[in-house]
Amino acid sequence: MKLFLGLAFSCALLWAAPDTGLDDLTINQVQVIGSHNSYKQAIAPALFRLIMAKDSVHAPAIEYSHVPLSEQLDLGLRNLEIDVYADEKGGKYAHPKGLNWAKPQDPYDTGGVMNQPGFKVFHIQDIDFRSSQLTFSGCLRELKAWSDKHPNHYPIYITMNAKDEAFKLSPENLPEKFTSAVFDRLDKEILDYLGRENLITPDDVRGDYPTLEKAVLAGHWPTMRAARGKFMFVLDEHGEKRQAYIAGHPSLKGRVFFADAPVGTPEAAFLIMNDAKKDSALIRSLVQKGYMIRTRADADTKEARANDRSSFEAACASGAQVITTDYYYKSTFFPSDYKISFENGTYIRRDTVFPDKLVTYVDPFIGAAGLGHIFIGPSCPFGMVKPGPDNSMHSNSGYSVDPRMPVYGFSQTHVSGTGGGAKYGNITIMPFGGDFDSVHQTSLRDQETAALGYYGVRLTKWNIKTELTASRRVAFYRFVFGQKGRKGIKIDPGEYLGETPDPDGRENQQFVGCETQWVSPTEIRGYSRIRGGWNNGAAYTVYFSAVFNRPAAQRATFRDGKLQPGLQQFDAGDKNGAIAFFDGGDTILVKFGISYISALKARENIDEETPRWSFEEILHQTQDKWEALLSKIAIDGTSDQKVMFYTGLYHTMLQPVDRTGENPLWQSPLPYYDDFYAIWDTFRSSNPLITLITPSREIDIVNALLNIYHRAGYMPDARSGNDNGRTQGGSNAEVLIADAYVKGLQGIDYEEGFRAMLKDANVPPGGNEEKEGRGGLTDYNTLGYVSNRFVRSGNRTVEYAYDDYCIAEVARGLGHTDAYERFLHQSDNWQNLWRPYTDHGSTGFILPRDPSGRWVDSIGCDVLNPRAPSIAYTPLTRDYPNCVCWWCGFMYEGSSWEYSLYAPHDVASLIRKTGGAEAFQQRLDTFFGNHYFNVTNEPSFLTPVLYHWIGRPDLSSKLVRDIIHRSYGTSMAGLPGNDDSGAMSSWLDFHMMGLYPNAGQSYYLITSPFFASTVVHLEDGKTFRIVANHLSDKNIYIQSARLNGVPFGQSWIEHADIVKGGVLELEMGEAPAGWGGGAPPSKS
Incomplete structure (x- = not known):
C-alpha cells in the first residue's frame, strides 16, 4: 500500500549523523594507535649532550618528544601513556638536579605547580623531567576540556605507570611508594576531574558476571558507540604494586583502572605484551578469546633510527588492540622516514583478527x-x-x-x-x-x-x-x-x-x-x-x-x-x-x-x-x-553495494511479526504471526526472499496463515492488531501457498491450504470485502470479471485470475483434477476485461465493463465527492486524486498501462494479444520511455523483466540497472517509495544478485548481477554460487552461462536447481550476445 503526498517533505540535509563506521563493533574489535610517554618533552640540548657524553649507549633511547596531549588527540591518536609519581606534600620533584648540570636551559615550572601536593608527571627523575603537563591534575583538565569540545569521540585509552623506584643519581630523594591508599587517591582524582559517567571501568565490563575475566571471555566489552565520549584507564604494573591496587577489590570491583593481571585470574581483562614480534601468535590467540592487549610498535628509538617497521607490522597482525609509538610524526632529532599510522594515515580501524561483521x-x-x-x-x-x-x-x-x-x-x-x-x-x-x-x-x-x-x-x-x-x-x-x-x-x-x-x-x-x-x-x-x-x-x-x-x-x-x-x-x-x-x-x-x-x-x-x-x-x-540471517548470502561488492544489499535483507525480515505464544484469541501449538502489512505488497519478492534465505521461517508464516483461516474463517491479505484487513486486490495468500508448494517446502498441510484457497475462491465475504476474502466474487464467478458496480474491479479481476492459477497449481499437485481444470480456465479471466483500445501506439488494455458486458468510458468515483462523482477512464487514468481514495476507483494504486501488463502466469498470451513480440517490445519501450512505470509501487514489480519473454534478457538487465542506479541509494531517501514491509528492499536485493522470482511459480529470471560473486548458504548446509566473470560497469551483459559446468542457455533457473547446490557461472561482456533467447515458462 502507498501513501502519496504529492510533495514529500524531507529535512535530511538539516540532519547530520556522526561517523559511525565502527559503532557496532565492541571496543576489543577495534585497533588503535597511541603514543608512548605521551607527556614527554625534549631534554634541553645542553643537558642531553652531557647525558650523551656520560652514557652514549642508553642516552639515545630518550631522544624523542611529543606534542601536547590535546594535539595528539586532534591528530586521531586514541591511546595516551602517562607516568605518575606520588607527591603527597608537594615540592618533592620541584628542583630537578639536571637544571644545574648544564646550561643554558629554558625556564622550568614557571607556575610553581611542582610545589603543590598531588601526582606529578615526568619520565625520569632529575634527567628527563620536562612534560607538557607537569601534574596529573593538569593532564586530566586537558583531557576533560578536549572531550567536552568533542563529546562524541571514540574511547580514549590511558595506560599508566605508577613510578616509585629509586633513582641511583638521587638516593637521598626516594619516591613515595604506591600503596592501596595512594591508589585510592589516584582513582579519586580521576573520578573528580572526569566524572564516573565518562569512564569505562571494570564494573561496567563485568556487569552481572561473577568475575571480570568471565565477562571478557563472554565478549562483554561495550560497543564503540556505547564507549563514545569515554576514557578507559589501564594500570601497567606488576608484582606488589598491582597487588596493592587489587587488594580489597576482587575482580577490580569499585576500581577505576583495569590491571595487567595474569590470564586465569578474576581480574584478567587488559594485558600488556610489548614484544609483538616474539609473542605475535600468543597475542592473536588471547585477542580472539576476548582479552584486550597493549603492545608497542617501537621502543627506545631503535626502530625509528633503522627505519624498521617490522615490529609495527607484527603488532598490527597480532590483533593487539592498542599499539603505541613515539613516531606518529617523523623524528626531528635524527634523519629518518619512520612514521607510524594505519592505511590512509588513520590511527583507528577494525581489528583484522575479527571477521567482517555484516551487521x-x-x-x-x-x-x-x-x-x-x-x-x-x-x-x-x-x-x-x-x-x-x-x-x-x-x-x-x-x-x-x-x-x-x-x-x-x-x-x-x-x-x-x-x-x-x-x-x-x-x-x-x-x-x-x-x-x-x-x-x-x-x-x-x-x-x-x-x-x-x-x-x-x-x-x-x-x-x-x-x-x-x-x-x-x-x-x-x-x-x-x-x-x-x-x-x-x-x-x-x-x-x-x-x-x-x-x-x-x-x-x-x-x-x-x-x-x-x-x-x-x-x-x-x-x-x-x-x-x-x-x-x-x-x-x-x-x-x-x-x-x-x-x-x-x-x-x-x-x-x-x-x-x-x-x-x-x-x-x-x-x-x-x-x-x-x-x-x-x-x-x-x-x-x-x-x-x-x-x-x-x-x-x-x-x-x-x-x-x-x-x-x-x-x-x-x-x-x-x-x-x-544476513550471512546466508555472501556478496563480493563495494561498501555502498553491501550497505544497500544487507539493509535490504534487514528490511525484508522486520515483518511479519512473530507473535508465537502471544496470541490472545486462541491457543494453538502452531506458529502465530501478525502484521501482514500487506501480502499484496510482500508476495511478489519479500516472501520469496525469505523462502530462499530461511525456508523454515516461511513454513512458519504459511502455517500461521492457515491457522488464522482455521480459526477466523479466511486467510488474510493483510492483518494487524490480531484482526484481518485490509484486502486491496486479490486474495494473495494463495500465491504464498502455491509458492511454498511448487518450491517443495515441507511441513505444511497443503490439503488444508487448498481448502483455505477454495474458501477465498467460492465464498463471498459478505459485508467484509475490505477485511478478507474476494470482493465482487459473485460477479467474477458468473461474469468472468468484476464489473464496474464494484470498486477496484480492474485490479481485482487481473489479480483473481492469477490467484486462480495458483489454486490450479496446487490442485494439480494434490490430484484434484476438476478443481485444476476449473481454476486453470478461470486464470484466463483477465482477458475478459481486455479491450482493443489504442493508446500511445499500443493496442489492448484492461478497461471497465458493466454487468451486461458493455465497455464503459467512465467510472463511479465517490458520490460524496462534489469534485468528481465519476471520472472518464483511459489507460493513463489514475484514480487518485480524482477520487477521494485509492479504494474507490477502477485500479488500485495504478493505471491500466501498468495493470494491463500483469499476467505473470501467461505472458505468452499477453504478447500475442498485444500483437506479437515486436509490438510487445514497442509497448514496453513506450511504458518505460514515457515514464508510465511506477518504481514506487508493487503492481509493476515484474514488468522490467518482461523483455525475457521476447528473448531479450539483455534489455531487462539494462533497464533494471538503470532503475536501481536512478532510484535506490544509501541516503536517508534511498528507497523510491513506501518500503511496504520489505517489498521495495527485497526487489532490490533479488536484482542485485541477478535473480528475480515469479512468485507462485518455481523459477527465477536471470538478470545481470551487481556482484562478481554471490554465495547463498542454504539452510541444509549446501551452497549455491553465482559467479559473474569479467563483470564491470561496462560489462553488464551476459554472453554465456554454465550451470555446474554444463552450458546453460535459458534465461531462467528453477528453484530446485538452486537448492541442490552448485554454481551458475556467467560470462559478462560489454554488448548483448544473444544469450537467453528462449522464453521463460508461460501457461500458453
Whole structure:
C-alpha cells in the first residue's frame, strides 16, 4: 500500500549523523594507535649532550618528544601513556638536579605547580623531567576540556605507570611508594576531574558476571558507540604494586583502572605484551578469546633510527588492540622516514583478527526520509517489540527526519515501511529532568545514531543520552542524565500514533482505555487498548511491564494530565500513566516487556529474555541473530553495494511479526504471526526472499496463515492488531501457498491450504470485502470479471485470475483434477476485461465493463465527492486524486498501462494479444520511455523483466540497472517509495544478485548481477554460487552461462536447481550476445 503526498517533505540535509563506521563493533574489535610517554618533552640540548657524553649507549633511547596531549588527540591518536609519581606534600620533584648540570636551559615550572601536593608527571627523575603537563591534575583538565569540545569521540585509552623506584643519581630523594591508599587517591582524582559517567571501568565490563575475566571471555566489552565520549584507564604494573591496587577489590570491583593481571585470574581483562614480534601468535590467540592487549610498535628509538617497521607490522597482525609509538610524526632529532599510522594515515580501524561483521553494513536510516516510512529503531528478526522515537504523531513509523520536530516519547510497537493510516506506537516512555510540569514532555534532539539493534539520541532540553536495544519481546533502555538534579521517567499507555478525536476516523486509531499500576518501587505494569488504524481493526490490547534497575525515590501516577494520589490508575476510559523520580546516579536502565496476553506475561518475557542488567549483552545477542540471517548470502561488492544489499535483507525480515505464544484469541501449538502489512505488497519478492534465505521461517508464516483461516474463517491479505484487513486486490495468500508448494517446502498441510484457497475462491465475504476474502466474487464467478458496480474491479479481476492459477497449481499437485481444470480456465479471466483500445501506439488494455458486458468510458468515483462523482477512464487514468481514495476507483494504486501488463502466469498470451513480440517490445519501450512505470509501487514489480519473454534478457538487465542506479541509494531517501514491509528492499536485493522470482511459480529470471560473486548458504548446509566473470560497469551483459559446468542457455533457473547446490557461472561482456533467447515458462 502507498501513501502519496504529492510533495514529500524531507529535512535530511538539516540532519547530520556522526561517523559511525565502527559503532557496532565492541571496543576489543577495534585497533588503535597511541603514543608512548605521551607527556614527554625534549631534554634541553645542553643537558642531553652531557647525558650523551656520560652514557652514549642508553642516552639515545630518550631522544624523542611529543606534542601536547590535546594535539595528539586532534591528530586521531586514541591511546595516551602517562607516568605518575606520588607527591603527597608537594615540592618533592620541584628542583630537578639536571637544571644545574648544564646550561643554558629554558625556564622550568614557571607556575610553581611542582610545589603543590598531588601526582606529578615526568619520565625520569632529575634527567628527563620536562612534560607538557607537569601534574596529573593538569593532564586530566586537558583531557576533560578536549572531550567536552568533542563529546562524541571514540574511547580514549590511558595506560599508566605508577613510578616509585629509586633513582641511583638521587638516593637521598626516594619516591613515595604506591600503596592501596595512594591508589585510592589516584582513582579519586580521576573520578573528580572526569566524572564516573565518562569512564569505562571494570564494573561496567563485568556487569552481572561473577568475575571480570568471565565477562571478557563472554565478549562483554561495550560497543564503540556505547564507549563514545569515554576514557578507559589501564594500570601497567606488576608484582606488589598491582597487588596493592587489587587488594580489597576482587575482580577490580569499585576500581577505576583495569590491571595487567595474569590470564586465569578474576581480574584478567587488559594485558600488556610489548614484544609483538616474539609473542605475535600468543597475542592473536588471547585477542580472539576476548582479552584486550597493549603492545608497542617501537621502543627506545631503535626502530625509528633503522627505519624498521617490522615490529609495527607484527603488532598490527597480532590483533593487539592498542599499539603505541613515539613516531606518529617523523623524528626531528635524527634523519629518518619512520612514521607510524594505519592505511590512509588513520590511527583507528577494525581489528583484522575479527571477521567482517555484516551487521555493520545495515543502515536503519535508509528509507527514513521521503516516502520510505522505515522504522529506525532496534528489533530482532520478525521481532514483536519495536521500540523507537516518536516525533510525528501521524507518521506511519512515528518518525520524521525533520530536526525541528521534537521527540514526545519512545513507544514500544511500530510497523515498518507501510502506507495508509498509522498503526501502533503504543505506550511511550520519556525521560525528563526536574519536576513534573506537564504530561506532554517533549525535547528536540541531536547526536542521533542508529545501527542494527541500536538507536541512540541526545534529548537536548535536559541533556539526556537515550539508548535503545531490544530482544524479541523486550525493549531495553539506557538513560544517561547529563544534568544534575532530579531525574524523571514518564510511562504513558495513553500515547499512540494516528490519534484522532473522530470515533469513526478512517484509518486512524482511537483510544479505548488503559491502566497503570506501581507493583513495587522498581516496577510498573499496565496496558493500552486501542482500535482502528490502517486495517480498521477491532480493539487490541498491549500489556506491559517496565522494570527499573534501581528503586524510584518517588512514585506517582497521573490522569488527564494531572498528578494523582495513589499508585494505581484504573481503566475509566480516560488516559493515565505513571512517573518515576530518581535521585543520585546518572544512569537509569529500564527493561520494558510487552505481551498481548497479560501484564504478568510481559514480566515473564523480561525474566526469560533479559535476565541480566546488561545493555550490551542484549545488543550483541540481537546482532548475532541478525548476523546469522544476513550471512546466508555472501556478496563480493563495494561498501555502498553491501550497505544497500544487507539493509535490504534487514528490511525484508522486520515483518511479519512473530507473535508465537502471544496470541490472545486462541491457543494453538502452531506458529502465530501478525502484521501482514500487506501480502499484496510482500508476495511478489519479500516472501520469496525469505523462502530462499530461511525456508523454515516461511513454513512458519504459511502455517500461521492457515491457522488464522482455521480459526477466523479466511486467510488474510493483510492483518494487524490480531484482526484481518485490509484486502486491496486479490486474495494473495494463495500465491504464498502455491509458492511454498511448487518450491517443495515441507511441513505444511497443503490439503488444508487448498481448502483455505477454495474458501477465498467460492465464498463471498459478505459485508467484509475490505477485511478478507474476494470482493465482487459473485460477479467474477458468473461474469468472468468484476464489473464496474464494484470498486477496484480492474485490479481485482487481473489479480483473481492469477490467484486462480495458483489454486490450479496446487490442485494439480494434490490430484484434484476438476478443481485444476476449473481454476486453470478461470486464470484466463483477465482477458475478459481486455479491450482493443489504442493508446500511445499500443493496442489492448484492461478497461471497465458493466454487468451486461458493455465497455464503459467512465467510472463511479465517490458520490460524496462534489469534485468528481465519476471520472472518464483511459489507460493513463489514475484514480487518485480524482477520487477521494485509492479504494474507490477502477485500479488500485495504478493505471491500466501498468495493470494491463500483469499476467505473470501467461505472458505468452499477453504478447500475442498485444500483437506479437515486436509490438510487445514497442509497448514496453513506450511504458518505460514515457515514464508510465511506477518504481514506487508493487503492481509493476515484474514488468522490467518482461523483455525475457521476447528473448531479450539483455534489455531487462539494462533497464533494471538503470532503475536501481536512478532510484535506490544509501541516503536517508534511498528507497523510491513506501518500503511496504520489505517489498521495495527485497526487489532490490533479488536484482542485485541477478535473480528475480515469479512468485507462485518455481523459477527465477536471470538478470545481470551487481556482484562478481554471490554465495547463498542454504539452510541444509549446501551452497549455491553465482559467479559473474569479467563483470564491470561496462560489462553488464551476459554472453554465456554454465550451470555446474554444463552450458546453460535459458534465461531462467528453477528453484530446485538452486537448492541442490552448485554454481551458475556467467560470462559478462560489454554488448548483448544473444544469450537467453528462449522464453521463460508461460501457461500458453
